[in-house]
Amino acid sequence: MSVRGVRGAAAGLLVAILVLAGAGCSNNNTSPSNEASQAASAASSVASRAGEVIASATAKAQQELDRIKGGVNAKGDIALGSVTNDGGRKSVPVTATNHSGSQASYAVQIDFRDPGGNLLDVVVVTIDNVGNGKSGKGTARSNRDLSGDVTADVARAVRH
Template sequence: MTRHGIPGLILAAAATAALAMPLTGCSDDTTPSGAASKAASAASSLASEAGDALASATAEAGQKFDEFKNGVNAKGDVKVGDVSTDSDGRSTAKVTITNSASSSRSYAVQIDFRDQSGNLLDTAVVTVDDVAAGAAKDATARSNRTLSGEVTAVVARAVRN
């Protein structure tokens, strides 16, 4: 089974650099220590890019929740299905919201995409307007980038107003 998420990216970058080492010439920047340094730099760059993407998605989620002023915790109203991959390679999960309130409500739901170890890979927010009292509505949470390996989706938070 393959490794997933940022640790997997780091491992892949290091392995690629290690395999490329014997193919290089003998100049100073292709010595084993130079190649190891390049591999570490590449791994660090990949980890940084993945971390930046996750930070951006998390910040966007926070902004969407800020729009729901005086929102009531509604995590119990939300169920999330299994993760699948769409035609663009993004992870998706069906989100079902059942309004337990006595009148129509709108919801903001944060779905976290996680790897087998529970590490956060990405986060997405779906908003669903006008869910009638006692009724259910479906939405689809979609990752912001391509995720690899076995990915699960969990409801991180949900509010209604």
């Protein structure tokens, strides 16, 4: 999903919460329409910052993988375990099985998504010096706290 879609969903949710929390409450300085407008503005700001965080994480992952020269696509060498909660952040075990014929290292981009498929976070895990026919292990941990049901998938994997 695009960053715009993430912003829209977050803004809609925050507006609904703020409007429901303030229903029937008014003070002498603001009208209900003013409160709704202020809530929408605040929600848009929060959603914008969330979208910027995701865009930044995606760009950083892209740069990290692009630095690798002479690497080959190795998505088929990667297996993920189950996503778990790790102090508010989500983590997932990553296993790289080397079928290349010689020792290799891996850089793996993991995308964390909500049940609707919306991108929540992006991380890159490196697994170094995996022998031929052997498996190496790593852990992908989200950059920030993620709540609710979160899935992880391998977006890119490079063997080098």
